[in-house]
Amino acid sequence: xxxxxxxxxxxxxxxxxxxxxxxxxxxxxxxxxxxxxxxxxxxxxxxxxxxxxxxxxxxxxxxxxxxxxxxxxxxxxxxxxxxxxxxxxxxxxxxxxxxxxxxxxxxxxxxxxxxxxxxxxxxxxxxxxxxxxxxxxxxxxxxxxxxxxxxxxxxxxxxxxxxxxxxxxxxxxxxxxxxxxxxxxxxxxxxxxxxxxxxxxxxxxxxxxxxxxxxxxxxxxxxxxxxxxxxxxxxxxxxxxxxxxxxxxxxxxxxxxxxxxxxxxxxxxxxxx
Amino acid sequence: xxxxxxxxxxxxxxxxxxxxxxxxxxxxxxxxxxxxxxxxxxxxxxxxxxxxxxxxxxxxxxxxxxxxxxxxxxxxxxxxxxxxxxxxxxxxxxxxxxxxxxxxxxxxxxxxxxxxxxxxxxxxxxxxxxxxxxxxxxxxxxxxxxxxxxxxxxxxxxxxxxxxxxxxxxxxxxxxxxxxxxxxxxxxxxxxxxxxxxxxxxxxxxxxxxxxxxxxxxxxxxxxxxxxxxxxxxxxxxxxxxxxxxxxxxxxxxxxxxxxxxxxxxxxxxxxxxxxxxxxxxxxxxxxxxxxxxxxxxxxxxxxxxxxxxxxxxxxxxxxxxxxxxxxxxxxxxxxxxxxxxxxxxxxxxxxxxxxxxxxxxxxxxxxxxxxxxxxxxxx
Ligand SMILES: Nc1ncnc2c1ncn2[C@@H]1O[C@H](COP(=O)(O)OP(=O)(O)O)[C@@H](O)[C@H]1O
Ligand SMILES: [Mg+2]
Numbered sequence: 001x002x003x004x005x006x007x008x009x010x011x012x013x014x015x016x017x018x019x020x021x022x023x024x025x026x027x028x029x030x031x032x033x034x035x036x037x038x039x040x041x042x043x044x045x046x047x048x049x050x051x052x053x054x055x056x057x058x059x060x061x062x063x064x065x066x067x068x069x070x071x072x073x074x075x076x077x078x079x080x081x082x083x084x085x086x087x088x089x090x091x092x093x094x095x096x097x098x099x100x101x102x103x104x105x106x107x108x109x110x111x112x113x114x115x116x117x118x119x120x121x122x123x124x125x126x127x128x129x130x131x132x133x134x135x136x137x138x139x140x141x142x143x144x145x146x147x148x149x150x151x152x153x154x155x156x157x158x159x160x161x162x163x164x165x166x167x168x169x170x171x172x173x174x175x176x177x178x179x180x181x182x183x184x185x186x187x188x189x190x191x192x193x194x195x196x197x198x199x200x201x202x203x204x205x206x207x208x209x210x211x212x213x214x215x216x217x218x219x220x221x222x223x224x225x226x227x228x229x230x231x232x233x234x235x236x237x238x239x240x241x242x243x244x245x246x247x248x249x250x251x252x253x254x255x256x257x258x259x260x261x262x263x264x265x266x267x268x269x270x271x272x273x
Numbered sequence: 274x275x276x277x278x279x280x281x282x283x284x285x286x287x288x289x290x291x292x293x294x295x296x297x298x299x300x301x302x303x304x305x306x307x308x309x310x311x312x313x314x315x316x317x318x319x320x321x322x323x324x325x326x327x328x329x330x331x332x333x334x335x336x337x338x339x340x341x342x343x344x345x346x347x348x349x350x351x352x353x354x355x356x357x358x359x360x361x362x363x364x365x366x367x368x369x370x371x372x373x374x375x376x377x378x379x380x381x382x383x384x385x386x387x388x389x390x391x392x393x394x395x396x397x398x399x400x401x402x403x404x405x406x407x408x409x410x411x412x413x414x415x416x417x418x419x420x421x422x423x424x425x426x427x428x429x430x431x432x433x434x435x436x437x438x439x440x441x442x443x444x445x446x447x448x449x450x451x452x453x454x455x456x457x458x459x460x461x462x463x464x465x466x467x468x469x470x471x472x473x474x475x476x477x478x479x480x481x482x483x484x485x486x487x488x489x490x491x492x493x494x495x496x497x498x499x500x501x502x503x504x505x506x507x508x509x510x511x512x513x514x515x516x517x518x519x520x521x522x523x524x525x526x527x528x529x530x531x532x533x534x535x536x537x538x539x540x541x542x543x544x545x546x547x548x549x550x551x552x553x554x555x556x557x558x559x560x561x562x563x564x565x566x567x568x569x570x571x572x573x574x575x576x577x578x579x580x581x582x583x584x585x586x587x588x589x590x591x592x593x594x595x596x597x598x599x600x601x602x603x604x605x606x607x608x609x610x611x612x613x614x615x616x617x618x619x620x621x622x623x624x625x626x627x628x629x630x631x632x633x634x635x636x637x638x639x640x641x642x643x644x645x646x647x648x649x650x651x652x653x
Contacts, residue, residue, distance in 0.1 A: 169374035173432075175361040176339050177388030177439060184362075186388070191378045253491035 018109065035251065039118030041245035050230075057244035066245060070252060073209055073226040077139075080147035081204035085197060087148070092163055093185070107160070110153040118150055122217030125149075140223040146214050151204040156202070162196035202260040209253045291352060291442040291476040293319030293338055300333050309500040311347070322487035324523060325497030328531070331480040335445050338478060340364050344349040352442050362391070369435030369602040373428040375420035381407070381431050382416040388439040406438035407431075409468070415606070422465055426457040433468075444477045450486060462489050468571045484524055488512075488560035496520045518561045518651025524567060528618050532562040533650045540646055545615035548589050549641035561651035568643040569620035571607060571629075573636055587641040591618070595629045607635055 040057055041052035060068075091110070092234040094102045113121050129136035136142040170192060174184045207229050214247070219228055226249045233242035293315040300308040308330045315321040323331045337343045337349055340361035348357045356364050367388075375384050385403045394402065407413045410430040420428055429449060436444055449465075450458045452552050466489065469477065481487055486510045487494045496503040496511070496519070504511060504520040514531055515521035518529050532540040532548070534556045548562065574588045596617065597608030608619045620637055629635050 072274075167372065167374065169370050169372055170376065171369060172339070172341055172361070173370065173374040173435075174376070174387065174391075175341075176364070176366055177391055177435065178362050179366070179387070179391040180362055183391055192376075194378075266408055 003237075004095055009109055013125045036243050036246050036250075039240055040247045040249045042240055042243075045240075052244060057240050059060030060241060061248065066226075066248070069224050069226045069229045069245075070248060072223055073249070074252065074256075076147055076225055077205045077208035079144045080151060080208040081201050083144070083148040084152040084204045085201050088152050088157075088200065089159045089193075089197065091156055092159040093189075095160070096163060108253050113149045118211070119217065121150060122146060124216050125214070126218065137218075138220045140220060142218050143208040143220075143223055143225070144216060146218055147208045147211055150214060151207045154207065155200040158200040158202045160192065162193050166192060198260050198263050202257050205256060205260070206253050209236070209256075210216055291357070291474050292319075292350075293321075293443055293476055293478060294348075294350040295334065295337070295352075296348040296350065298334070298337055298349060300342050301345050305462070307500050308337065308344075309314055311502055313495055313502060313505065315476050315478055317352075318473045322491035322494045323478065323480045323488045323497060324484060324494050325482065325503075327482055329497040330500045331482075331497055332447055335447050335478060335480050335556070338443070338565050339362075339368055339445055363597055364535060365439075365441055367439060367441035367444040369429070369432050369436050369444070369446045369449045371451050373420070373425075373432045374450075375428055375435070378555075379418070379419075380416065381412065381418050383428045383570055384420070384431060385435045385438050388435060392439055400428075402438055406434040409437065409471075410434040410465070411586075413561045414648060424647065426453055426461065428556055429453065429461065430464075431653055433465075437468075437472075442474070443478065444479075445478050447480045448482070449479075449482070449483075454510075462486060467488055488524070496523055512565075514645060515563065515647065518563065518647050520573055521563045521645075521647060522651065526619075528562075528566060529563040529647075529652045530564075530570070530616050530618070531649070532560050532646070534536075534558060534560055535647075537625060537642065540644075542616055544612070546591065546611060546614075548591075548644055548646040549587055550646050551642050556646065561647040561649055561652055563645045563647050564618065564639055564643060566619045566621035569618060569622075569639045570636050571620055571622050571625070571635060571637060574638040588638055589644065590638045592634065592636050593618070594646045595631055595633050595635055598628055598631060600624070606633070609635060 005027060038050055039045060041053050041055065043054045043056075045051060045254035066192065088110070091106055095106050098106075125142060126137065128134070129142060136145070166189070170188055171184050172189045175181075179187070186217075211225075212231060215225055215228055216231070219225065226245060230242045230245045233239075233245060293313075295311045295313045298308060298311040299306060311330075311334060313321070313334075325331050333342060338351070340356070340359060344357060348355050350356065351364060351405060353364065375381075376387065379387070382403055385406050386399050389399045389402055391413045403416070405414065408414060412427065412430045412434055415423065415427065415431070420431070423431065429452075433449075443609050449459050453461060469475070469490070479487070479490060491508060493505060493507055494511055495505040498519050504516040504544055506516075508524070511520055511524045515524060515527075518527075521527040522529060530542055532542050535541045535547065538552045539547055540560055540562055541547050542562070550562070574590060591609075591611055593609040593611040595607060597606070598618070599606040602620075603624055604621050605623075605625050606619055606621050607629065608617050610617050618637060
């Protein structure tokens, strides 16, 4: 099939592809983020470009309780992604021994909160846990639990896929050498899954850091994650303060993802094919 | 060399409980029976090759010993002890698989130490045992490497060292050399044979589809075909007197011709060619005639005093036309079509200075003692 071949490999075609990328994707993906970054330093914005540069918005943040909000977001995301990873990994490992039909049901259960709009999930939590004995309304825990429920599907699916790819010869060799199932899990399976586990953790963390719609329904007054603050700031018209907060959120999330991916590259082994 | 001798002695001292027995083992996945009423005994210290085509159930048999499949019926014994209900990690075996399965996140040293730690060998002993196993497989000096930093052949040596370090009574090998190229394979075969000599207490069950590996290494060969044990015996006995056409074609190469009994020690090919065969008391009806290519000579047979003569007793002489000629360095393979049926016989003879042309009329001869009659079936 010469036509598709030359489309990708011809020199002219390659440049055309690059140009297409620059024209279509860069503006869509990168430009809005650049605009936010520019806005966070703007004194005002009435024309095509910001009117002047200032670090006043950041100075405001430093004086206010934004640091608290960042901490709340970090703690929530760490707790939620940790719990999601634990639950998702455990479910994926346990499901291996189960019949296929049960496995599919478990998977569907985890995916349900993703398929349903997260506003609905928030509302559902609000209603479900508003009465004793399960009275969680107005607690910090309900935010963490809601985030966990929203992101566990990603952890579960990523670990399930990694387990399916794992050559059973590793665990069987380990077992034949006399290793108990627990030793096989801790010393062979989990280390081999580590790259997938950290990838899943990073994804869950990023999703939780940015979660707004369910959080809006649930957050107590003493537990305001950063996205809620951004929403509040822009809602009252403080666009540039909101932009500065957004930059902080973005930078923190990226920094954490970068740190996680460093663990991952250290943990990735070339497996014999 | 002293170190080596001491290591060998130490390892021999640790090996106990060799021997494997399959006792009517049947394994099935859902409705498909992949191992059918399998009976086989591997003696302590014996190398048994499980030889058969792909899909014949060899790996399944090995997995039944290792404990990764549960027999539907029957028992598996290791060292005389019934292990059918034991989980894999309690069976005290060593296992080496085709894809090595070294743990990629551990150095060679940790890979070899893994089984020792799992079996709670005293901490102080581990380093010595690791060194001993690596030395035996020629991998000392690679202890600090990661598996990805080794070649395929080196990885397979480490896999063998890892399995031997725990001093198992039985070593299970599943096509251990098939991921290696031909030259490495020959070298590893020699090494495995040496390990077998050095560790006379160790039983090995060696799964392969490659007859040359089985012939080189095995004390006995068990030939498998479609979930069943076809034949079992020493390489020599299977070669000289295969029990079936299937075994004949799988152990060494063979000319297999459809025939029919006609008397005590003679069979008749299609079209009436009569052939004297190895005396076996005779039989009735359909049969398969088996003649090894290297036992067939080209031309008239030499007479008792030298010159060719068709009258040598118990010598078969057939006439046909050459339909194929292959030069193989030290030998020629000449294929001759026999009238009137057109059945083909291939002779493997010392390299000919003036090989016959295609279509040329030639004679071939073979002794009656080299013509073995097998049960019918298996002919092209
Ligand atoms: N887990 C399994 N589920 C279903 N069928 C299997 C499974 N493992 C092996 N088989 C079947 O069992 C038969 C024997 O397989 P195997 O023992 O691996 O053969 P060999 O090692 O001789 O090539 C094959 O037909 C294979 O398809
Ligand atoms: Mg196999």
